[in-house]
Amino acid sequence: MNATAPTSRHLASAELATGRWRVGMLALALAAVSAGAASAQARPDFAGTWTHASSVPANYPGSNGWGIPSPTIVITQSAGELAIESGQFGKQPMKVVFKLDGTDTIWEAPSASQSGNAAIVKWRTKASWDGSRLVLYTWNTALNQMRDIMSLSGNTLTIVRATEQPGPSTNATLTYNRR
Amino acid sequence: MRRTVLSLPASVVVLVGLLAVPASLQERAAAPPGKGGVGDIVGPYEVPDPKWPAWAHPYPKPGYIWGSQGGVFAESPNRIYLANRGELKLPDTVPPNFPGNWGFFNQQAATVPIANMVNCIVVVDGEGRLIEAWNQWDHLFEWGRGPHQIYISPYDPERHVWVVDDMRHVIFKFSHDGKRLVQTIGILDEFGDNDDLTRLRRPTMIDWLPDGTFFVADGYGNTRVVKYDRDGKPLMKWGTRGTGPGQFNTPHGIAVGGSPARVFVSDRGNRRIQVFDVNGRFLDEWPGIAPHSMMMSADEHVWAVDSISDRIVKFDLSGHVEFSFGQFGTRPGYTWAMHQISADQDGNLFISEVFGGRTQKYRPKPGANPTHLVRGRSLTPMGGSTR
Numbered sequence: 001m002n003a004t005a006p007t008s009r010h011l012a013s014a015e016l017a018t019g020r021w022r023v024g025m026l027a028l029a030l031a032a033v034s035a036g037a038a039s040a041q042a043r044p045d046f047a048g049t050w051t052h053a054s055s056v057p058a059n060y061p062g063s064n065g066w067g068i069p070s071p072t073i074v075i076t077q078s079a080g081e082l083a084i085e086s087g088q089f090g091k092q093p094m095k096v097v098f099k100l101d102g103t104d105t106i107w108e109a110p111s112a113s114q115s116g117n118a119a120i121v122k123w124r125t126k127a128s129w130d131g132s133r134l135v136l137y138t139w140n141t142a143l144n145q146m147r148d149i150m151s152l153s154g155n156t157l158t159i160v161r162a163t164e165q166p167g168p169s170t171n172a173t174l175t176y177n178r179r
Numbered sequence: 180m181r182r183t184v185l186s187l188p189a190s191v192v193v194l195v196g197l198l199a200v201p202a203s204l205q206e207r208a209a210a211p212p213g214k215g216g217v218g219d220i221v222g223p224y225e226v227p228d229p230k231w232p233a234w235a236h237p238y239p240k241p242g243y244i245w246g247s248q249g250g251v252f253a254e255s256p257n258r259i260y261l262a263n264r265g266e267l268k269l270p271d272t273v274p275p276n277f278p279g280n281w282g283f284f285n286q287q288a289a290t291v292p293i294a295n296m297v298n299c300i301v302v303v304d305g306e307g308r309l310i311e312a313w314n315q316w317d318h319l320f321e322w323g324r325g326p327h328q329i330y331i332s333p334y335d336p337e338r339h340v341w342v343v344d345d346m347r348h349v350i351f352k353f354s355h356d357g358k359r360l361v362q363t364i365g366i367l368d369e370f371g372d373n374d375d376l377t378r379l380r381r382p383t384m385i386d387w388l389p390d391g392t393f394f395v396a397d398g399y400g401n402t403r404v405v406k407y408d409r410d411g412k413p414l415m416k417w418g419t420r421g422t423g424p425g426q427f428n429t430p431h432g433i434a435v436g437g438s439p440a441r442v443f444v445s446d447r448g449n450r451r452i453q454v455f456d457v458n459g460r461f462l463d464e465w466p467g468i469a470p471h472s473m474m475m476s477a478d479e480h481v482w483a484v485d486s487i488s489d490r491i492v493k494f495d496l497s498g499h500v501e502f503s504f505g506q507f508g509t510r511p512g513y514t515w516a517m518h519q520i521s522a523d524q525d526g527n528l529f530i531s532e533v534f535g536g537r538t539q540k541y542r543p544k545p546g547a548n549p550t551h552l553v554r555g556r557s558l559t560p561m562g563g564s565t566r
Contacts, residue, residue, distance in 0.1 A: 113293055121293065124322065126368075139322055139368060142293060143346060147370060162400075164346070164370060164381060166324065169400040171372075 044132060044152040047077040050176035053156075065091045065112065066144045067163035069174050082127060082134070088146075089138065091118075098127035098136055113142040114166055221512045222491070222504025223551040224528060224541035229278050229511040231540045232261065232307025236279055239298050244269050246281055246294045248531040248538045250328035253523035253555060254338065257304040261538055262342060262519075262531070264325030265294025281536025282509040296320040300329065300342065300357065305527070307540070313357040322368065323347040328472070328519045331355075332387040333556040345381040345399055352411070355561070364395070364411050373401045373420075376413040384472060386435040386442075388457065394433055394442055402427040404444055404459065417459030422449050424461040432483070436475035437496045443481050445470040452483065452498070465498040471533075472519045477554040484517035484530075491520065491530075491553070502551050509535055522555035 050073050070086035070093070077083075085095040090112050099105050105125045110118045121141040128135050136148040145164040150157065155178040163170045221227075230236045238244050243266040250262035267281055277283055299320045300313040320326060323346030330341045338355040350364040364379070371378025380400030387393045391409025403418035418427045428448025435442050441462065442455045447469045454463040470483035470492075480501070481494040489507035492500055506513050515535035522528050528541040543552055 115292065119293065122322075137368065141322060143324055145346070145368075145370070162370065162372070164400055166346075169380070 043129060044134075045077055046075045046082065046134070046150060046152060046157065048157075049074050049179040050157050051179050052174065053177045054173070054175040066165060067146050067161060067170055067172075069161075069172070072179075073176065082136075084136075090144065096123070096125055096138060098125045100127050100129070100134075102126065102128050109140075111140045111142040111144060219504040220506045221541060222502070223544055223547035225544050226512040227539040227541050228307075230307075232259075232303045232309075232538065234301065234303055234307055234309035235537075238269070238279075239266055242269055243267065243295070244279070244281055244536070245298075246536055247325065247533045248518065248536060249326050249533060250330075250343075250519040251521050251529040251531040251538045252329045252331060252340075252519070253521045253527065253529050254331055254558065256523045256525045256527060258310065259303050259305070259521075259523070259529060260329050260331075260340060261301050261303060262326035262329040263299050263301065264533075265296045265299065265320070267292060267294050267536075278510070279537075280509065280532075282515045282532065282534055294325065296325055299325050300340075302357075305523075305540075311357060313353075316351075316353070316357070316360070319347070319351065319360075320344065327382075328384055330385060331558060332391070332393070333558050334387055334389045334391060336559045336562055338558065338561055341385060343382055343385060343395075345383060348379050348381060348400075350379075350382060350385060350395065362411055364407065370400055373403050373416070373418070376405065376416060379405070383431045384433045384445075386433050386475065388435055388440055392457070394435060396430040396433040396444060398431070399429060402430065404430060404433065404442065404455070406457070406459070415459065417455070424464065425453070425455075425459070427453075432470045432473040434473040434475040434481050436479055436481075441496065443473060443475075445473050445483065447471065447486060450487070452481070452494075454498075463498060465494065468492060471517060474520055474553070475556065476522070477556045478550075482520060482553050484520055486516065489514055489517065491517070493551075493553075504551075511539070512541075514539070520553060522553040524555065524557070526552050526554070528553050 052069050052071050056069055068088055070088040073084055073086035075082065075084050080100055081097055082100060083095055083097045087093040089096055092110065094109065097105055107123050108120055109123050111121045113119050119142065123140045126137045132151060134150045138146045143165055147162045149160040157176040159174045161172050161174055235245050245263050246267040247264035249264050252260045296317050298312055299317050301309060302311040304310055323344050327343040327345040331338050339361060340353045340355060342351045347368055348365050348370045349367050351360060352362040354361055366378050369378050370380040379397045381398040382395050383398040384396045385393055393407050395405045397403055397405050402420040403416045405416045406414045408414055418425060420426060427446050430444050431447040432445030440457050442457060444453045446453050450469040452465040452468060455461055468483060469486045471486045472484050474482045476482055479496060483492045485492055490503045490505040492503040495501055507515060509515055514530055514532050516533045517530050518533040519531045520528060526543040529538060531538040
């Protein structure tokens with residue numbers, strides 16, 4: 001093997017390479033931290049008690065009170081779940097839980113059917129993150145459906161709500177202030 | 180250009196009055212099937228057999244009855260697909276004159292009571308005997324209200340069966356034998372707004388161009404038509420909410436045909452049919468009719484089933500009414516909310532009723548004027564080449 005002492009040119013090149021490597025690693029680390037921060041920023045904490053602050057849309061509520069803006073909603077949130085306690089799921093106030101891993105939650109509870117009569121029906125919820133917005137779907141087998149797109153800005157919670165039932169569709173932007 | 184297609188104002192008033200009267204009372208006052216009312220009741224057809232389809236009589240299972248019938252498609256005289264929005268529990272006692280369809284009870288079967296989603300897609304022969312029950316797919320309809328309509332593209336040599344499910348916001352494409360779900364258009368249970376090409380919002384109906392391009396009326400929730408390529412890739416959409424040209428309020432039916440091809444859209448909430456080219460350019464409107472459904476016939480006419488008058492109306496492709504028949508009711512031959520029509524190669528007409536809760540088969544009267552018969556489009560032979 002023919003060993004050759006490093007020349008200054010070699011040293012400079014090696015140092016340059018090492019320096020580039022360090023810079024690269026630093027950039028990667030910064031990117032990771034930045035992504036983490038962005039991720040943390042992208043997943044706001046909706047927990048709190050919220051008071052409805054916007055006007056009620058003309059076409060609200062949907063059938064049997066479905067989707068009506070509840071005057072007050074109480075949200076609890078953990079890493080894996082978000083729960084909303086409100087009156088927006090029909091005539092009776094109720095607490096609805098959404099898993100934040102994108103899987104369905106299914107249970108049984110009363111709901112006003114399209115005839116207006118209460119019946120025990122199956123309910124289902126699903127949540128998914130869209131950047132900093134949380135998209136919530138709620139369905140039940142009484143043919144009530146609701147999509148809420150939630151976003152947070154300071155102490156203002158905005159819910160872009162769309163409902164479906166056999167009757168007319170509804171669309172509304174609702175704002176809530178933190179109590 | 181506006182056209183007066185029906186002299187409807189007076190008849191609408193009469194019919195609205197009729198609709199406000201319970202069906203049983205209205206029918207006691209009505210003439211026997213075949214004559215009377217505001218016009219010809221069964222047109223060139225014979226009064227249907229009230230026991231068709233045989234499989235549904237007496238009932239799918241004891242104590243239950245078919246509910247709303249969303250759709251029907253006659254692939255041939257002996258292979259008819261029925262799209263059933265589930266089964267409903269019968270009252271403990273039914274009167275002896277009960278004919279066997281939910282509409283007899285004067286309840287709209289489309290949404291209440293909540294139906295059991297079983298036997299949602301069945302195939303029967305010309306006598307109404309069960310050939311296939313696609314119970315393996317009943318679960319697809321459990322979170323909705325069942326299949327909205329059912330079709331086979333006339334240009335598809337594989338004869339896939341397409342089922343529109345409005346409340347689950349998708350269109351299912353099944354293999355011809357029903358063993359495979361080949362494709363789902365839209366995202367199951369997710370609804371999108373008018374500018375979302377990935378999701379639908381309560382789609383209603385579908386029709387095709389010969390090259391497999393298809394158009395979806397979308398629908399109850401959105402106010403647009405979505406155009407897809409033959410593989411189901413969305414290409415474009417048109418329509419906004421409103422009453423102007425190119426605007427919609429419940430686009431519920433769609434039919435494609437003519438040369439050059441045009442897209443005829445039932446703008447039900449605005450009580451008109453709008454006509455477009457295949458790229459969504461507005462061409463015409465035909466006011467005065469609010470079809471639940473439309474069908475392009477083999478002789479290149481648009482047949483529309485009017486939700487206002489409960490009449491079946493034949494238009495030429497310029498919007499002129501050539502013929503109409505039908506009347507509201509629940510006795511054989513009458514209809515209550517026709518939702519899809521289909522005709523086989525022998526001239527038999529099939530009509531599904533969402534509120535009447537039945538599908539009726541109408542046979543041509545001997546010597547019937549052939550121009551008054553609904554003629555189904557020929558289907559590409561199985562395994563054949565597309566046109």
